[in-house]
Structure formats: C-alpha cells, structure tokens
C-alpha cells in the first residue's frame with residue numbers, strides 16, 4: 087500500500103525524474119525521504135533502482151588559479167622569450183615550472199640557458215582545466231589528462247553514489263489507478279484518506295485527530311542513510327586510553343617522565359653494560375648534551391665488581407661520562423627504574439604509557455617513534471607467577487585470550503620472558519618483554535623486595551587490534567582510514 091508521498095514520488099519518476107535529488111527538489115522534501123520511499127517502492131516492485139558510483143572532478147583552489155592564469159610552465163614559456171640563463175630562474179616556484187616544462191619537452195637547457203623548443207600547443211591538461219572552470223565534469227568529458235592534474239593537486243576527484251529510478255509496469259498501473267481515484271475526488275488529500283498511511287507525524291495530524299484512523303508506516307532500517315563523519319577520538323589514542331583504563335582498574339598508578347634521559351637512567355641503572363650493543367648509535371638517538379646524574383657509587387661498584395650481593399658484575403671500568411650522555415629514551419623502563427629509585431619502599435604498583443625512540447629505518451612494521459606500556463610491581467613476596475598472572479589478565483582485558491610466555495633475555499631481569507598472543511591467521515605474535523628485576527638493578531638503589539617488570543609494544547598491539555598491515559597508518563592522519571575505522575572494534579570502550 088502506498089502513501090500520498092509514495093504516489094507523488096512515483097508520479098515524479100513516471101514523469102522522468104530519475105534521481106533522488108531531482109525528486110526531492112521537485113516535491114520540496116528531504117532527499118532521505120525520497121531514498122526511503124524509493125526503497126519501499128522498489129521492494130513492492132513499482133520502480134526499478136539502478137545504483138552506481140559516480141566520479142566527478144572539480145578544481146582545487148590552486149587549479150582554479152592556474153585555469154585563469156595558465157599553468158606555471160606555460161607562463162614560464164611566455165616569460166623566457168627566446169631564452170634566459172638558468173641562474174636568473176632560481177625562484178623555487180620557477181624551478182617547479184622548469185621541471186614540468188622539461189618533462190613536457192617544451193624547453194631544453196643549453197649552456198646554462200633555458201630555451202623554448204617552439205611554441206607548444208595547448209595541452210590536454212590545459213584544456214581540461216579550462217573546462218573545469220565551467221563546473222564539475224566527469225572523467226569521460228575531461229580525458230586522460232585528469233590523473234596527472236589530480237597528482238599535481240589541481241583537480242579534486244569526488245566519488246558519490248547515484249541512484250537511477252525507473253517506473254515499472256506494475257508502478258504505472260498503480261499510478262494510473264490512483265490517478266483515477268484522485269481525479270474523481272479533490273486531489274492527493276483524498277488519496278491519503280484512501281490509503282491511510284502516514285510516514286511522518288505532524289502537528290496538524292495530532293491536532294485534527296487524523297492519526298486515529300491512520301496507519302503508520304513502520305521504520306525501514308535498511309534504507310541507506312546519509313553517511314556522516316562526526317569528530318571522534320583517534321583510534322590509536324582510544325586504544326591507549328583503553329590500556330590506561332585497564333591498568334588503573336588493576337590498581338596501578340600512572341607515572342610520567344622526561345623524553346630526554348641520561349644514559350644513566352636509560353641504561354646504567356638497568357645494569358646494561360656500557361659496551362652493550364643496544365646502546366650503539368644505530369639503535370639510540372644520542373644528544374650532544376650531558377646530564378646531571380645522582381650519586382653513582384653503588385651503580386659503578388655493581389657494574390665493576392657486583393657490589394655486595396654475590397654477583398661478579400660486568401668487570402672493566404664503569405665511566406660516569408658515558409652515563410651522563412643524554413639520549414631520547416629508548417624504552418619506558420627508564421621511567422620505572424627512576425620511579426623505583428625514588429620510591430624504594432613497598433608496595434609500588436605503577437605504569438607508564440608513553441613514546442619511546444629508536445633509530446629504525448621506517449617501514450611497514452618499524453617507526454623510529456612508538457609507544458610502550460611499562461608496568462612494575464614491587465612488594466614483599468611477589469613472584470614470577472604473579473607477573474605471568476598480571477600479564478595474562480591485562481592481555482585478556484585487551485581481548486587476547488590466548489597468551490603464552492617464551493623464555494627471553496634482558497640484562498636487567500632474571501628470569502625473563504617474552505609474552506606472545508595468539509592471532510588467528512598470524513599465529514603466535516610477540517608483544518613485549520617482562521621479568522623480575524635482577525638484584526644487580528635493585529640493590530644499588532636500596533630496593534629490598536622483588537620487582538616484577540614488563541614493557542609492551544603498544545603500537546604492535548594496536549596493529550593487531552585494528553587489523554593493520556602497516557604501522558605507519560597509526561601516525562599518519564589518513565582521513566579515509568580515520569573515517570572508516572569503526573569505534574566498535576574496541577570492546578567495552
């Protein structure tokens with residue numbers, strides 16, 4: 087059964103209006119209303135719908151300027167006349183123009199002089215630009231120059247969905263029947279009383295009491311709605327907030343620290359020998375500045391001889407100058423060890439989620455800046471199994487049910503493990519490092535109780551959680567990805 091609005095729309099389609107906007111304009115109603123009505127008309131077989139994606143092109147601001155003034159390479163040709171020394175053409179904007187003119191084979195450089203090679207005819211790109219001054223155009227109207235113009239940022243493509251409606255024989259029949267009724271009565275109003283279906287409640291319908299007799303059209307939740315892109319929190323930020331919330335729920339306190347650290351806190355305090363390969367230039371960003379470091383006697387003693395805990399230390403001479411060198415922190419463990427040194431009495435339950443820096447060549451799985459989530463628990467009698475339990479719980483709260491631990495090695499923990507989570511399709515994926523701090527780390531700072539410590543690769547975890555193949559997406563504002571990433575991938579957020 088069709089409502090008054092349906093019939094009007096059906097009539098418009100029968101008169102040749104084939105797209106929603108046209109119909110909306112003609113009937114002075116919202117386009118969403120047309121889409122919704124058309125959907126149900128199509129469902130009842132009264133119209134046929136042809137959906138397609140169309141591409142239209144328009145000028146960017148720069149493109150518009152060039153459409154008026156001419157492309158830079160065109161103006162260059164006009165400017166150089168018979169030729170001009172390249173040394174007089176040093177302006178960066180001119181360099182771009184020269185680049186294009188050479189690419190197009192319009193000029194050549196002869197003994198330092200830029201010379202035109204005849205007068206180049208108007209190119210397809212220039213013609214396309216001029217056409218676009220008249221308004222939006224399609225690909226077929228503009229020709230093949232369009233891709234280059236898009237690359238140059240002069241033309242912006244826009245893809246949109248279009249709907250084409252056509253009335254079917256069944257539709258024609260319904261329309262002619264209803265017209266008969268309408269012509270016998272006063273008009274569409276009569277058709278409404280005839281079909282008695284209302285899609286929108288108006289003050290009039292309420293006041294007149296017409297709603298009592300009316301049948302309300304049910305909502306059709308399958309109608310394609312207008313896509314809207316509201317502002318939302320960046321998916322990566324959202325994920326980090328989630329991790330932060332999990333840690334807080336588990337009773338941890340958040341701590342912060344400086345990005346620039348002395349080697350002392352980044353390495354030495356963690357009993358990393360001064361010739362440890364991880365300190366080398368290819369892994370660490372060194373600054374050419376020196377930091378103040380605290381009283382280092384006990385740390386030096388530990389590195390050289392093993393202090394008074396029965397360790398042998400690393401031997402050799404521990405050099406405070408090396409410890410003073412400033413670095414961009416390579417891990418957040420620098421923050422937690424400093425915090426423990428400042429708070430050596432139990433209990434301590436702290437975490438730090440922040441950015442760290444390493445000299446990595448950038449590729450799909452490496453960036454020189456990334457985030458780590460670091461946690462420490464220090465208390466009387468805490469054990470390695472407590473550590474595994476905490477990690478398991480954290481991962482399960484993040485939605486990774488299957489966790490296992492591989493033996494690992496870090497200079498500052500014993501025993502050490504590398505937690506792995508199971509990802510369908512990928513298998514076991516390593517997600518960080520963990521262990522119990524060695525006495526060589528804790529004793530010099532007067533920490534007498536066991537310390538459980540771990541550091542997790544946050545961006546790694548985000549990649550898995552968001553199903554990304556390329557880590558760089560987390561750091562590049564790719565508007566398409568940002569729009570398409572649903573907020574619902576984060577359970578419980």
Ligand SMILES: N[C@@H](Cc1ccccc1)C(=O)O
Nearest residue numbers: 417419519520521539540541
């Ligand atoms: N700092 C280690 C992780 C770790 C933290 C704490 C204990 C053990 C390991 C890393 O960056 O890989």
